[in-house]
Amino acid sequence: MTPASAPFSTLSRRLALLAIVSAITLAIGAAISPVRTWSNLLIINFYLVTLGLGGALFIALTYVCNASWNVSFRRVPEALAVLLAPVGLGLLAVLALGREHYDWHPHGTGDAGTFWFKEMWCNSTFWFGRAAVYVSLWILLSRALVTVSRRQDNTGTLGLTIANKRLSALFLFVYAVTFSLASCDWLMLLEPLWFSTIWGVYNFAGMVQAVLATMIVLALVLRSRGPLRRIFTDDHLHDLGKLLLGFSCFWMYIWFSQYMLIWYTNIPEEASYFIPRMQGAWGPIMVVNIVLNWIAPFLFLLPRPCKRSESVMMKVAVIVLIGRWVDLYVMVFPTTMGDWPVFGLWELAGGCLLIGTFGWLFFRSFAKAAPVPSADPLLGESLHYHC
Amino acid sequence: MAKSKKQRTTPVAPVQAADPLATLRPQLITGGKTPADVTRDICAPLDHSPGALWWSAFSVSMTALIVGTIAVTYQIATGIGTWGLNRTVGWAFDITNFVFWVGIGHAGTLISAVLFLFRQKWRTSVNRSAEAMTLIAVVCAGLFPVIHMGRPWLAFWMFPYPNTRGSLWVNFKSPLLWDVFAISTYLLISAVFWYVGLIPDLATIRDKSKPGWRRRITGFFSLGWNGSARTWHRYETVYMLLAGLATPLVFSVHTIVSMDFATAMIPGWHTTIFPPYFVAGAIFSGLAMVLTLMLIARKVMHLEDYITVLHIEAMCKLMLSMGCIVGLAYGTEFFIAAYSGNPYEQFVFLNRALGPFSWAYWTMVSCNVLIPQLLWLRSLRRNFAFVFLISIVVNIGMWFERFVIIVTSLHRDFLPSSWASYVPTIVEVATLVGSFGLFFSCFLLFCRFMPVIAMAEVKGVLKSPQRDLKHDSARGDAA
Numbered sequence: 001m002t003p004a005s006a007p008f009s010t011l012s013r014r015l016a017l018l019a020i021v022s023a024i025t026l027a028i029g030a031a032i033s034p035v036r037t038w039s040n041l042l043i044i045n046f047y048l049v050t051l052g053l054g055g056a057l058f059i060a061l062t063y064v065c066n067a068s069w070n071v072s073f074r075r076v077p078e079a080l081a082v083l084l085a086p087v088g089l090g091l092l093a094v095l096a097l098g099r100e101h102y103d104w105h106p107h108g109t110g111d112a113g114t115f116w117f118k119e120m121w122c123n124s125t126f127w128f129g130r131a132a133v134y135v136s137l138w139i140l141l142s143r144a145l146v147t148v149s150r151r152q153d154n155t156g157t158l159g160l161t162i163a164n165k166r167l168s169a170l171f172l173f174v175y176a177v178t179f180s181l182a183s184c185d186w187l188m189l190l191e192p193l194w195f196s197t198i199w200g201v202y203n204f205a206g207m208v209q210a211v212l213a214t215m216i217v218l219a220l221v222l223r224s225r226g227p228l229r230r231i232f233t234d235d236h237l238h239d240l241g242k243l244l245l246g247f248s249c250f251w252m253y254i255w256f257s258q259y260m261l262i263w264y265t266n267i268p269e270e271a272s273y274f275i276p277r278m279q280g281a282w283g284p285i286m287v288v289n290i291v292l293n294w295i296a297p298f299l300f301l302l303p304r305p306c307k308r309s310e311s312v313m314m315k316v317a318v319i320v321l322i323g324r325w326v327d328l329y330v331m332v333f334p335t336t337m338g339d340w341p342v343f344g345l346w347e348l349a350g351g352c353l354l355i356g357t358f359g360w361l362f363f364r365s366f367a368k369a370a371p372v373p374s375a376d377p378l379l380g381e382s383l384h385y386h387c
Numbered sequence: 388m389a390k391s392k393k394q395r396t397t398p399v400a401p402v403q404a405a406d407p408l409a410t411l412r413p414q415l416i417t418g419g420k421t422p423a424d425v426t427r428d429i430c431a432p433l434d435h436s437p438g439a440l441w442w443s444a445f446s447v448s449m450t451a452l453i454v455g456t457i458a459v460t461y462q463i464a465t466g467i468g469t470w471g472l473n474r475t476v477g478w479a480f481d482i483t484n485f486v487f488w489v490g491i492g493h494a495g496t497l498i499s500a501v502l503f504l505f506r507q508k509w510r511t512s513v514n515r516s517a518e519a520m521t522l523i524a525v526v527c528a529g530l531f532p533v534i535h536m537g538r539p540w541l542a543f544w545m546f547p548y549p550n551t552r553g554s555l556w557v558n559f560k561s562p563l564l565w566d567v568f569a570i571s572t573y574l575l576i577s578a579v580f581w582y583v584g585l586i587p588d589l590a591t592i593r594d595k596s597k598p599g600w601r602r603r604i605t606g607f608f609s610l611g612w613n614g615s616a617r618t619w620h621r622y623e624t625v626y627m628l629l630a631g632l633a634t635p636l637v638f639s640v641h642t643i644v645s646m647d648f649a650t651a652m653i654p655g656w657h658t659t660i661f662p663p664y665f666v667a668g669a670i671f672s673g674l675a676m677v678l679t680l681m682l683i684a685r686k687v688m689h690l691e692d693y694i695t696v697l698h699i700e701a702m703c704k705l706m707l708s709m710g711c712i713v714g715l716a717y718g719t720e721f722f723i724a725a726y727s728g729n730p731y732e733q734f735v736f737l738n739r740a741l742g743p744f745s746w747a748y749w750t751m752v753s754c755n756v757l758i759p760q761l762l763w764l765r766s767l768r769r770n771f772a773f774v775f776l777i778s779i780v781v782n783i784g785m786w787f788e789r790f791v792i793i794v795t796s797l798h799r800d801f802l803p804s805s806w807a808s809y810v811p812t813i814v815e816v817a818t819l820v821g822s823f824g825l826f827f828s829c830f831l832l833f834c835r836f837m838p839v840i841a842m843a844e845v846k847g848v849l850k851s852p853q854r855d856l857k858h859d860s861a862r863g864d865a866a
Contacts, residue, residue: 064704114730117725117728121725158407158410161407181722197660201660242504253638253662254662257642257659261649261650261659261661264650267652377407
């Protein structure tokens with residue numbers, strides 16, 4: 001264990017304990033209400049996978065842009081990317097356990113001949129095999145990015161920066177295709193008759209928003225407790241705040257594009273997704289979703305001083321992270337649990353399991369490398385960064 | 388290995404292999420220019436009569452414009468029946484051209500506003516021309532709906548105001564009206580942004596001009612600019628605010644253009660991915676046009692030290708990424724058509740790929756997705772002749788994209804008895820030629836009378852990377 005991890009050993013232990021207690025509670029939940037527990041597990045695991053994937057995406061994007069401002073705190077998204085292996089396997093297990101929720105068969109609608117593709121696409125083995133391929137590719141590429149970056153700590157070679165730049169371009173290409181398909185396979189297929197071409201973009205927007213908020217929280221915690229003190233500056237925070245503001249607006253833009261076009265044409269097979277979510281008891285939750293993911297961050301993050309304030313940024317990031325859970329909740333629960341929103345012990349336990357597992361795994365992986373990529377040629381620019 | 392390759396292929400931007408920072412942050416402007424050199428080089432075309440090359444290009448453009456003007460006059464005098472439209476294909480060439488030109492404009496706002504907010508220094512050499520291109524392209528785009536009205540002198544009816552026509556209001560539920568608002572806002576903000584950016588350069592021209600008409604005009608439009616710290620401070624604040632305001636416009640305009648189609652219940656038009664897909668496509672086509680124009684301007688106006696291989700490579704990378712996004716959108720549409728099991732959706736997409744307009748579809752796919760993949764190769768991104776060729780290919784591909792979306796979704800209607808084909812008439816083709824004439828004539832006039840490169844901004848990036856580090860900050864240069 002490196003010195004960087006020392007201040008976090010107690011915190012890690014507590015988070016691990018929280019995860020264990022929540023897991024036991026959910027195990028009881030699985031016996032009492034299996035569908036509800038599975039829905040919670042799907043949300044948690046998808047959330048965690050997108051955080052890990054988002055970390056890798058952030059690293060890759062900054063490498064291909066030759067950006068330097070993020071170098072000083074790059075170990076935070078790197079530690080997120082390392083998370084992909086355990087949480088990816090967790091998600092595969094949840095998918096394997098819940099195959100019946102993705103069950104599609106022609107419901108006597110339309111010409112059976114037009115469904116040959118869907119029949120092939122929804123075949124159990126193919127569906128699960130694809131998931132395994134997506135997760136493996138993400139783990140492989142993100143591990144490679146992190147390994148190269150960590151190796152640079154010893155050598156400081158410029159060639160490693162260039163190698164990671166190339167790897168990042170490959171990652172982005174693979175990510176764009178696989179994540180679009182994965183979000184359709186794991187969330188859209190819960191309602192097998194419904195479809196929307198923007199679904200992948202919508203999930204991308206939510207993912208980026210959540211990972212930015214997560215990095216803000218983690219960097220602030222790491223700054224207040226030592227490893228990133230005087231390394232993660234207000235200027236870095238300010239830029240993360242600007243990105244969060246931008247991506248909150250992007251999320252809203254995509255949400256609105258999907259909703260407006262479906263509302264405008266009002267075609268039954270498309271409106272079937274929004275009718276139960278907008279007209280019944282779920283309606284207020286949809287409003288809460290928009291408030292948490294867009295209205296609150298937009299209003300709080302517009303003034304410049306707010307983006308440089310530790311306390312405001314921490315609060316906004318937490319709001320967005322709760323918003324991300326609510327967003328996934330309205331994607332999954334109306335389909336699996338029906339017309340009435342349910343929120344109780346199992347959801348609370350799910351949330352605690354999410355926080356506990358994430359925190360425990362993150363601090364473990366963060367401790368495995370130096371807290372700052374000390375030999376990166378662009379570190380100097382990052383440390384002197386003023387926005 | 389990488390370093391030696393870089394040294395071999397970039398004679399205009401030598402790098403110091405010993406200093407990793409110099410490799411990652413090479414000089415954008417070559418030739419060891421001083422601020423005085425920048426003023427002299429960029430203002431040079433304004434002080435001399437244009438050469439034979441400029442006059443021949445201008446003559447060709449004006450000829451095209453005259454052809455277009457004759458065609459437009461004829462169709463207004465005769466009626467829209469001069470077009471090749473029929474009851475099934477009621478929208479074709481004019482709307483294709485409209486969407487094409489609106490799209491071209493997008494790269495200007497992207498480069499001037501979005502890349503400014505992302506602190507991409509390479510934008511400084513191309514933003515002025517890209518913004519001018521935006522304004523001209525939006526004007527070209529606006530012509531088509533106005534001509535399509537049949538009675539363009541009544542175009543003011545598009546604006547909602549209390550009137551004596553009974554009182555007849557515009558249809559607020561129609562995306563076509565939203566277009567009016569979106570595009571007029573876009574034109575206004577883009578013009579203001581362009582003008583504000585020009586002010587310091589106009590003052591420079593004013594100060595170096597002899598007394599006369601040029602000095603009086605630039606003096607008037609430079610708004611009493613005196614170059615003081617306070618003036619610069621206010622200028623930078625306004626520029627930043629305008630960039631923030633212009634950024635949503637990059638999204639809004641083409642989003643609403645996409646809704647012209649996506650709000651209709653026509654398979655092939657109504658799909659939720661249209662807004663972001665159209666935005667990506669617009670930026671893609673705009674970047675291609677910027678590359679076309681800048682590669683010509685670089686050669687003709689001797690701007691080799693200002694538009695270097697780094698600028699071209701950065702734009703190629705952006706164009707490649709946009710091309711991949713557009714390719715993903717094409718794939719998603721096909722995938723969801725198959726996945727949905729909707730026979731109408733499936734028919735439309737199979738008809739695109741295998742029907743009578745398959746030649747247009749495969750032209751689109753080849754030009755927009757397959758051929759741009761060559762830009763993954765660094766040596767090709769640094770080969771100007773090749774990049775010029777690719778930019779033309781993408782321009783063609785993006786025109787075909789709009790044609791494919793519009794015509795192939797309409798020509799085989801729900802009832803087979805309504806199926807029809809579409810062939811543009813000579814009048815429609817002449818109108819398109821005329822719009823190109825207008826575009827290039829205006830751009831050539833811009834090159835003749837305005838500084839094509841933002842002098843004040845380029846002077847700001849002349850510093851060496853090391854000095855820059857001390858005073859400035861860490862920047863993300865995509866070059």
